[in-house]
Amino acid sequence: MVAAMVTTGTRERLVTTAQRLFASQGVGPTSPRQVLEASGVGQGSLYHHFPTKHDLAVAAVGATVEQALTAARRDLEGDGSGDPGGGVEALDRVVAYVTRPREALAGCKVGRLTSDQAVMDDDGLRDVVTAYFVRLLAAVTATLREAGLPADAARDRAHAAVAVVQGGYVLARATGDEDAMRAAVRGFVALLAPEARR
Amino acid sequence: MVAAMVTTGTRERLVTTAQRLFASQGVGPTSPRQVLEASGVGQGSLYHHFPTKHDLAVAAVGATVEQALTAARRDLEGDGSGDPGGGVEALDRVVAYVTRPREALAGCKVGRLTSDQAVMDDDGLRDVVTAYFVRLLAAVTATLREAGLPADAARDRAHAAVAVVQGGYVLARATGDEDAMRAAVRGFVALLAPEARR
């Protein structure tokens, strides 16, 4: 209970450094050597805390996924009152989620991993990515149901909403223009909530 | 004029093999050695035709992009008559484009490259990817204008349409479920063309 706060240790530094490198280069192309050099720890330290690259990747990708999911839920959850009008209306929360400013040119920290062969070939890592999208889709679907959509429509539109964001990242990176994501989101929102209060 | 047909040579075999490997593993993770072994040619042959991996990648990615663009245009172009009713209506052609059956679990052969650091760090390769999406977006935008949308709305909805397809690939790969792409597309089409003739 006393030592619990002092955890800005080597292990944590390795994880945050790995998160940063994974986000910018992907998991496959990032070597353990790069991580230890960028974090300033020695060879032995990394392999003490994380015997293999897989172990480091699970820790770093897991942390990234938790952070991303937390951010999405902040957008999507109402005030819990259940009262229409008690918080922001459900459809507006979905609009808030898709329109949230994003670093479009960097790509989605999680979505990009679906093209990372080192991730998809590793059962443990792939499961972390799968769980992220399953939970994200469930949250968006629930919010759309709250907005009054029937189950099938809610499910399909939730998939479309998340896909527009993911595809927006792809378009922004491909064209080198972060407005490409904004255009995609605008096009979708105009259809989903034509009267959206902006 | 005589020799022009006999071109099922070593060079072409290398390109098609590279296309296949790039599509399944990405460009970065595919080694020249894998390409020459899979195509059955010798070390020297590959490096004779393509002095560097970059040269091989430009040829293979360029071919893939041309094929993808040709397929998209087949969906999007009318019969050229300009007559409403002379061919399939413009909005239906956009619906045809987004609903075309795709190997969702494999990911988009071009879109995946935006997460491939080896591609994005190479000016020549990145330009090929950029050109693909610029031309694809232009084609979808033009078709939506033909459908009667004003310029801004056509541009935004075209971005949304292409993003839904790209994001559909991401969702399908992430969840391991090819229906995820179909759900995203269905959700989008229900909004874009509620009365779509299916």
Added chain:
DNA sequence: GTCTATACAATGATAGAC
């Protein structure tokens, strides 16, 4: 727990014979 040194395979390419 952390450090330096080392091992061993794969990558991307070159050399030079045929």
Added chain:
DNA sequence: GTCTATCATTGTATAGAC
């Protein structure tokens, strides 16, 4: 144009001292 042999570098660890 194609082949075999070779090479320098990087990736992923392991060994063993402190």
